[in-house]
Amino acid sequence: MSTPATHDIAAEQAVIGAVLLAPDQLDSLAETLTPNDFYRPAHAGLWEHLTRMRAEGVPVDPLTVAANLATAGELERLGGASYLHTLIQAVPSVANAGHYARTVADHAKRRRVVTLGHKLTQAATTGDPGSVLAELAELDTGSGWPALVPLGERRHLPVFPAEMLPGWVADQVAAVAEFTQTPIDLAGSIALAALSTAAGGRAEVEVRGSWREPVNLFLVSVLPPGSRKSAVFACMISPLLCAERALAERMRPVIIETELLAKVAGKAAERAANVAANASDPSVRDSMIADAAAAAMQAEAINVPPVPRLIADDVTSEKAASLLAEQGGRLAVLSPEGGIFATLAGRYSGTPNLEVFLKGHAGDMLRVDRQGRPAEHIDKPALTLGLAVQPDVLRDIAGMPGFRGKGLLARILFAIPENTVGHRKIGADPVPADVAEVYATNLAALVASLAEWTDPAVLTLTQEANELVLNLEREVEPLLAPTGAWAHIVDWGSKYVGAVVRIAxxxxxxxxxxxxxxxxxxxxxxDRAARIGAYFTAHALAAFDDMGADRTTQYARHVLAWLSRTLTTAFTKRDLLRSVRVQSPTAADLDPVLSLLELHGYIRPAEQAPRTGAGRPASATYLVNPELYRPAATVTALRTGDQKTA
Incomplete structure (x- = not known):
């Protein structure tokens, strides 16, 4: 099953460009489209301006439009005169303008469905659902069922675009997903964590001026137990462990030699101190003390290099800080579990300690006190985080002290793949040896090429790349406004462009x-990084929605999971109570859950047969929307890029 898109920028550009080339088409197209149908704010503004000019009898050609926008002070905000030319160039055929307009309108309807989902969730628990139901009725599918509105966006999230990764990485991601029969999202996210570990703070992207982004990422994938997370981690991370051992072997002679020099220098300083202490002639004692002090300083100046280390697992903040100081400010915390979140929240210390992780992501100066040594300053710490957690952990971390308020969650790129358990192919092909070998060799080469850098290597942008970053900033900024689509995740959205630059x-x-x-x-x-960024945007919206879900919504998701497992077409309230007793202990708890699912179009009450005779009345029966059981895409389809229904 393909994941429905909620916008098509190319279609939006084509329909506006077609109008600029053939203004007479605007009259008919305006009957199909309104400014609100456009996803990109600049396109909405342009369409509004074009329709107004047409209504006023002003010619709608590129030169007149540019002059009119400049007079209104809107030209630069809507992309400038050069962007009007870009829109014209984006038109494959003016004759297909109606098709482009219908495409834009269809995507606008999909976005409306998503918005209705949020409204319905709120209306089911806190408001009057009548007005929302009236909106929903307009979206009836014609099958007797209303349009299926997701609880949040969990069911219709995009699949990780592995094809945007370099070829040798994408091949490994697809092969591991196939072999483990896991969502490609998991291997894709861990692949980015592996690249982040290999680059490990040794490079940063210079965007413009003093704006630089280090190329380390925080990534968290969310999957239930039994999803083979550990197997995927092993396949994707094992080359890093091999590279770590290779670095250690290469450094071993240097470490041994330096340790010996330090030992000899220490002994020499000790002998000099003893000689000075035992000197009986005051005339030479001062000279001997000076010699002993010089020997002690020489011994102290010899720093034994640490054994190179790339990866840690479930570490405390204090241990992470110590390792960062030891490793020159570079470290990756990679784990198929999410126990580190509880550690950060103060499981052992009783006090949350997020500073190391906050500064380790941003690259802000960190002061580290290590036992037996003077305090150290890490000028540009670079910490990588790559985790796979269970859904319950995702919901728990939202309530952990400081995680949202101090900005830790805002730094995380979330992936919430569709669970493949129960649909996995038995006896899947293993990862081809040549694919695994190329992946391991290239990842080791990346580690080796940057391992000796002390100051980060600076990566610059071409002029065209910088323009794309500017366009991305222009797209994002309106979304962060109080009325924007990202207003509730403004902390995450404010770091979005930086995350795209890091991925690039x-x-x-x-x-x-x-x-x-x-x-x-x-x-x-x-552009490829932005496509991956769009994937993480959709999943972040779902993750924050899940973290903020109320008790009724959480119960409703348990019910949907039960329906998906049983594939039942009808059920009674009594059946449901028996099956989800752990999550919903009483019948009273089910009433708002069933109402919520009904509002979202998943179920509806069946007509009850008239009661005859004495005895307990029959339990209420509900029918299930067959749209719920559309089969998920197989892992093989994801691997080949064919996301059609298997």
Whole structure:
């Protein structure tokens, strides 16, 4: 099953460009489209301006439109004169303008369904659902059932666009997903974590001026137990462990030699101190003390390099800080579990300690006190986080002290894949040896090429790439407004463009393994990173929706999971109570749940047969919307890029 898109920027550009080329088409197209149907705010503004000019009898040609917008002070806000030319160039055929308009209108309806989902959730618990139901009636599918409105956006999330990754990474991601029969999202997210670990703070992208983004990421995938998370981690991370051992072997002679020098220097300083202490002639004692002090300073100046380490598992904040100081400010915390969140929340210390992770993501200076040594300043710490957690952990972390308020959740790229358990193919093909070998070799090469850098390598952007970043900023900014679509995740959305730039830096380094710093990041790389960023945006909206879900919504999701497992077409309230007793202990708890599911179009009450005779009345029966059981895409389909229904 393909994941429905909620916008098509190319279609929006084509319909506006067609009007600029053939203004007479505007009259008929305006009957199909309104400004609110456009996803990109600049396109909505342009359409509103074009229709107004047409109504006033003003010519709708590029020069007149540009002059009119400039007079109104709107030209630069809506993209400038050059963007009008871009819109004209985006038109494949003016004759197909009606098709482009219908495409834009259809996507607007899909966005309306998503909005209705949020309204229905609120109306079921806190408001009057009547007005929302009236809106929903307009979207009737014609099958006797209303349109299925997701609880949040969980059911209709996009699939990770692995094809946007460098070829050798995408091949490994697809092969691991196939072999483990897991969603491609999991391997894709861990692949980004692996690249982030390999680059490990040794590079940063210079966007413009003093704005630089380090290329380390925080990634969290959410999957239920039994989803083979550990197997995927093993396949994607094991080359890093091999590279870590190779670095350690290469450093072993240096470490041994330095330890010996430090030992000899220490003994020499100790002997000099003893000689000075035992000197009986005051005339030479001062000279001996000076010699002993010099020997002690020389011994102290010898720093034994640590054994190189790339990866830690479930560490405390204090241990992470110590490892960061030891490893020159670079470390990755990778784990198929989410226990570290409880640790950060103060499971052992009783006090949340998020500073190391907050500064480790941002690259802000960190002061580290290590036992037996002077305090150290890490100028640009770079911490990578790659975790796979269970859904309950996702809901728990929203309530952990400081996680939202201090900005930890705002730094995380979430992935909430569709669960493949129960639909997995038995005896799937293993990862091809050549694919695994290329992945391991290239990942090790990336580690080795950057391992010796002390100051980060600076990656620059081409002029075209910088323009794409600017356009992305223009798109995002209105979404962060109090009335914007991202208003409730403004903390996350404010870091979105930076996250896209970081992903672009990793793609660039992975495609230029040994000299990525010698050439700028291209516009194509930014575009591919933005497509991955769009994936994480949809999943972040779902993750924050899930974290903020109330008790009724959580129960409703348990019921949907039960229906998906049983594939039943009808059930009674008594059946449901027996089956989900753990999540919903009383019949009273089910009433608002059933109402919520009915409002979202998942179920509806069946007509009850008239009661005859004595005895307990029959339990209420509900019918299930068959749309709920559309089969999920198989892993094989995801691997090949064919997301049609299997």
């Amino acid at each position: 830096g990793l793609i660039h380094l992975a495609e230029h393994l040994r000299d990525g710093w010698a050439q700028p990041i291209s516009a194509d790389t930014i």
